[in-house]
Amino acid sequence: MWNMMCDVMPTISEDSISQRSGQFNNDESNFEQLMVNMLDERDKLMENLRETQEGMQEIQSKLSEVERERDSLQRQMQANLPQVCILISN
Numbered sequence: 001m002w003n004m005m006c007d008v009m010p011t012i013s014e015d016s017i018s019q020r021s022g023q024f025n026n027d028e029s030n031f032e033q034l035m036v037n038m039l040d041e042r043d044k045l046m047e048n049l050r051e052t053q054e055g056m057q058e059i060q061s062k063l064s065e066v067e068r069e070r071d072s073l074q075r076q077m078q079a080n081l082p083q084v085c086i087l088i089s090n
Helices: 014-080
Strands: none
Touching: none
């Protein structure tokens, strides 16, 4: 005589399947929204970086111009100031 043992799987109601499916769809849409938000934020940061780099280039250009003007003024001052020579005798 054979003893038969059967494992009985609990039944899965359709309600729990639809809940899981709904949860999966909700999770998927949340993930998609998160990705969209991240991409938008990245675009804003890239634009900000571009604007900052352009501003830095302008500042560096102005700094170079001011340095050239300073050097020119120093040369003019040295050329036009009387040369004073101090002799120290022992």
